[in-house]
Amino acid sequence: MARRCVVIGSGLGGLSCALVLAMNGYKVTVLEQGNQAGGCLQCFTRKGVKFETGMHFVGSAAEGEVLYKLLKYLGIESDIELQRLDPDGYEIISINGDRFPYASGVGPFIERMSSYFPSEKDNLANYWQCVKKVSKASSLNSFVSSGYAVDTEYQTRSIDEVISSIIKDPLLRDVLVGSLPLYTAERGRTPFSRHAFIMDFYNRSAFRIVGGSDCIANAIIRRIDSFGGEVLTKKRAVKIVCDSAKATGVLAEDGSLYEADVVISAIHPVRTLELVESKLIRPAFRERISNIRNTPAVFSLYLHFKKGRIPYMNHNFYSYKNCSPWDCHKYQPGEWPASYLYMHSCHTADPKFAECGTVLAFMSIEELARWSDTTIGRRGDEYMEFKAQKATALLHALESDFPGITSCIENYYTSTPLTYRDYTGTVDGSIYGVVQDITAGPAGRVPHKTKIPNLLLSGQNINSHGIMGVLVGTIVTCSELLSPEKIYKQMEEASR
Numbered sequence: 001m002a003r004r005c006v007v008i009g010s011g012l013g014g015l016s017c018a019l020v021l022a023m024n025g026y027k028v029t030v031l032e033q034g035n036q037a038g039g040c041l042q043c044f045t046r047k048g049v050k051f052e053t054g055m056h057f058v059g060s061a062a063e064g065e066v067l068y069k070l071l072k073y074l075g076i077e078s079d080i081e082l083q084r085l086d087p088d089g090y091e092i093i094s095i096n097g098d099r100f101p102y103a104s105g106v107g108p109f110i111e112r113m114s115s116y117f118p119s120e121k122d123n124l125a126n127y128w129q130c131v132k133k134v135s136k137a138s139s140l141n142s143f144v145s146s147g148y149a150v151d152t153e154y155q156t157r158s159i160d161e162v163i164s165s166i167i168k169d170p171l172l173r174d175v176l177v178g179s180l181p182l183y184t185a186e187r188g189r190t191p192f193s194r195h196a197f198i199m200d201f202y203n204r205s206a207f208r209i210v211g212g213s214d215c216i217a218n219a220i221i222r223r224i225d226s227f228g229g230e231v232l233t234k235k236r237a238v239k240i241v242c243d244s245a246k247a248t249g250v251l252a253e254d255g256s257l258y259e260a261d262v263v264i265s266a267i268h269p270v271r272t273l274e275l276v277e278s279k280l281i282r283p284a285f286r287e288r289i290s291n292i293r294n295t296p297a298v299f300s301l302y303l304h305f306k307k308g309r310i311p312y313m314n315h316n317f318y319s320y321k322n323c324s325p326w327d328c329h330k331y332q333p334g335e336w337p338a339s340y341l342y343m344h345s346c347h348t349a350d351p352k353f354a355e356c357g358t359v360l361a362f363m364s365i366e367e368l369a370r371w372s373d374t375t376i377g378r379r380g381d382e383y384m385e386f387k388a389q390k391a392t393a394l395l396h397a398l399e400s401d402f403p404g405i406t407s408c409i410e411n412y413y414t415s416t417p418l419t420y421r422d423y424t425g426t427v428d429g430s431i432y433g434v435v436q437d438i439t440a441g442p443a444g445r446v447p448h449k450t451k452i453p454n455l456l457l458s459g460q461n462i463n464s465h466g467i468m469g470v471l472v473g474t475i476v477t478c479s480e481l482l483s484p485e486k487i488y489k490q491m492e493e494a495s496r
């Protein structure tokens with residue numbers, strides 16, 4: 001009889017684990033608390049316009065590249081239409097009004113960037129050499145290249161330390177971490193490997209997902225379905241049922257019990273531990289996991305543009321005013337927003353005009369303390385007023401970089417860290433889950449295995465966030481059940 005696996009959480013982590021196991025003969029059931037599956041891949045529609053809430057763009061997805069191979073392994077590569085971002089500048093970093101593009105490919109990146117910083121040309125080449133070396137050896141890439149080598153040096157040296165040792169100009173140092181909202185780093189704490197991987201991943205090729213990020217979730221769900229698995233929404237897991245030796249199933253809030261030979265929890269690890277009463281999980285482990293800090297949260301502004309008014313912007317735009325990318329999440333309330341990230345969504349292939357865009361700005365959950373006990377849709381008028389004030393401040397900042405833009409907005413919508421907290425179960429609305437912190441050592445890592453032998457963890461907290469980080473985490477978790485050799489062989493076969 002097929003082994004039964006119950007997966008908690010239908011974000012990319014939960015869905016992809018379920019699919020890999022379903023492809024390998026498991027009978028899988030995914031339990032999702034929300035009305036919609038997908039977690040951070042979810043979209044919402046207002047007045048006929050669709051907005052992405054989490055994932056906005058992906059990298060290394062050109063044929064033969066690492067993400068493409070993973071999507072092919074999952075059998076969904078042809079279900080996802082991608083629109084390439086401008087190779088001459090897929091990211092634009094604006095610091096106090098001066099704009100610096102990231103060009104695609106190492107050679108073009110160095111050429112374009114050194115036109116602003118001519119004396120740093122050789123240093124930029126050294127920087128890229130370092131990025132390439134690290135990202136090639138990182139666990140994220142090695143699964144789909146040649147072996148399992150891990151570069152420990154750059155997992156223990158911080159981003160700022162490594163960049164300062166290579167680049168002399170302080171402005172260029174800031175420009176190179178200008179896309180920092182993609183990985184929320186901290187000075188002296190975040191390993192250089194995290195920066196290197198993201199820089200390399202998007203520099204190879206960067207794409208938006210035509211039609212929205214929920215296309216990825218929907219494609220995976222169709223595949224799970226084709227293998228006889230099921231993804232159930234409105235099924236909040238409230239308990240991982242255990243006997244003295246192992247997990248035996250998962251209890252949902254509505255009273256239904258899903259028996260399991262294996263349970264995979266792909267939600268925040270603190271939330272997972274709240275579901276387990278077993279003595280096999282020691283208090284020291286609970287404490288260690290609850291002490292791991294989380295990445296900051298964001299306020300999101302979703303813009304619906306008037307028809308034919310805003311040309312489609314084929315890059316992402318990061319703005320910093322009187323602040324370094326490093327410090328943008330540490331703001332004084334009166335100075336908000338010191339920075340923001342602005343992107344357009346891609347509704348059709350090759351759009352001429354944008355239908356909608358998203359603006360993200362870091363926000364501390366402490367600003368929302370007085371509503372922390374409220375739930376979605378029931379937070380009251382003062383909360384609505386707070387959101388309106390923040391939207392006005394963010395629109396003001398956007399207008400100063402893009403004069404006239406506010407007159408082209410038909411409608412806008414907003415979400416706060418509380419929205420993310422309540423939709424995805426992430427602690428304090430944290431954008432990418434737990435931090436990676438070199439000063440915390442092994443105590444700062446979330447393992448994919450637990451002392452309950454058939455309870456595994458997956459999702460963005462066990463390896464890294466983002467499409468690649470989560471999918472590699474899926475392979476790590478599923479390898480525990482299927483063996484890494486088997487999965488690696490299957491990936492090789494799929495990529496032929």
Ligand SMILES: Cc1cc2nc3c(=O)[nH]c(=O)nc-3n(C[C@H](O)[C@H](O)[C@H](O)COP(=O)(O)OP(=O)(O)OC[C@H]3O[C@@H](n4cnc5c(N)ncnc54)[C@H](O)[C@@H]3O)c2cc1C
Pocket residue numbers: 008009010011012013014031032033034037038039040041053054055056057058235236237238266267268271298360423424425426431432458459460461464465466467468470
């Ligand atoms: C604003 C934002 C922008 C981003 N942009 C990008 C980007 O451009 N590119 C990129 O690659 N990545 C991006 N990311 C990161 C990426 O989206 C995430 O790392 C990834 O999608 C996380 O997947 P996950 O499965 O680990 O968790 P999640 O997507 O958070 O999924 C967890 C799921 O578990 C469910 N759940 C929680 N508790 C329970 C329970 N008790 N019972 C049942 N279900 C439960 C939640 O409802 C949720 O659906 C972004 C993230 C955010 C927030």
